[in-house]
Amino acid sequence: MKNKKANISVLIPDGESHLLRFIVNCLAQEREVKIFVLSTKKLSEMRFSRYVQKYIYHSKVSSDIEWVNYIHYVVEQNNIDVIVPIFETGIKKIIENIDVFKSSSKLCLLPTLNDFIVAGDKGLLFKHLKKHKLPSPKSYVVSSGSLPDNDFDLSFPVIVKPVKGYGGGQLIKKIETSKSLSSFFKRNLSDTDFIIQNFIDGYDICCNVLCKNGSIIAYTFQKDIFNSNGKFLPQIGFKFVEEKDLIHTIKNLIYTLNWSGIANIDCRYDFKDKKFKILEINTRFWVNTEGSALAGVNFPYLLCLSNLKNEVALQKADLISCLNLKGLVFQIKRNPFFVFKFKYIYNNTVFKYVLKDPLPMFYKYVLRTKNIIASAFTSKVS
Secondary structure, three states: OOOOOOOEEEEEOOOOOOOHHHHHHHHOOOOOEEEEEEEOOOOOHHHHOOOEEEEEEOOOOOOHHHHHHHHHHHHHHHOOOEEOOOOHHHHHHHHHOHHHOOOHHHEOOOOOHHHHHHHHOHHHHHHHHHHOOOOOOOEEEEOOOOOOOOOOOOOOOEEEEEOOOOOOOOOOEEEOOHHHHHHHHHHOOOOOOEEEEEOOOEEEEEEEEEEEOOEEEEEEEEEEOOOOOOOOOOOOEEEEEOOHHHHHHHHHHHHHHOOOEEEEEEEEEEOOOOEEEEEEEEOOOOOOHHHHHHOOOOHHHHHHHHHOOOOOOOEOOOOOEEEOHHHHHHHHHHOHHHHHOHHHHHHHEOHHHHHHOHHHHHHHHHHHHHHHHHHHHHHHHO
16 A cells, blocks of 8 residues: 655754764655754755755754754744654653643654663663563673673673664674673773673674554664674665564564654574574664665655654565665775666665765765865874
8 A cells, every 4th residue: 555645844853963864865755745954063964955945053052942942933934744853862852851842743753751761771671671581682781980790691702882872883892701801891981881792693684663652664674785894883785684583573672662763673693592682772763764765665754654644554675785875885896897787876775865966965075075184284284
């Protein structure tokens, strides 16, 4: 069943996020959508996007309430239908202040504050998974500023990572021995808790979902097609797959969290146990949201439709492979003749978005080049 088309004015209130370009590109695939952006970032490449109806700059406000009030003003002035925060910071601020939101009926699907906190904290999530008997690696949480106990029940090698924040694989490390583990914590005593998990010999798989009251409206599974060489980085090339065993686990996870809204769930297949295990949840949109749209599941647009009470049929992805821009560059470096695969590059990579809206990317690289030259000149002078 096809989803009914609708004329929609969408406000992204946290447009300073690095995810903005990906979400705009997805929404722009639907001609009925008008995109408004509110941002604390004055010099942004997306200010030059032909898809953005209005880019509204505002300086950083002194309180969350002031930010919420400014959102109200923008909503009223521009007749906004749906408010779609895209990153954890903005999503959390809106959930925390939802009781004072005059335009709460225009907010997209969002989880409760408690569920958002549990899902976004790897330590709390592990307790949730254990309570509901959902598969996950054996884990141990170390409080901020502390060292791990000598008798914790984990076998080496282990993975160590902060319980929240630090996206893109930052501060995630595979550690082979107890001595190396002790050294790691002595170097990284900080104000964040860490989680230590048994290393799983297997492969990673991501599940992207849109949900309402604990039920899944849309989902995609994506599996890495490049060897990451042990680096804990976002996927740059992936293929969409179906995993019947894993979707059962994900449905149970979403039900137990009573989740509403979007989420990106990192999982790993365990060769030893022959089962998928849940690692963490990103409570926001993800870097490869455009890839899902290429595969036929446009999460930002479906999120808007679900808010407007349009009937949304269960969405699954076309089982294609996909490259983001870094993946495309990597593939061309590996095989220069790949540049002649015009049909694949247009249909299966995000390069098509650059072709349709080139100014943001042009501005981004001009600004980056200017900053590099300025930095080099400053270093010479000093």
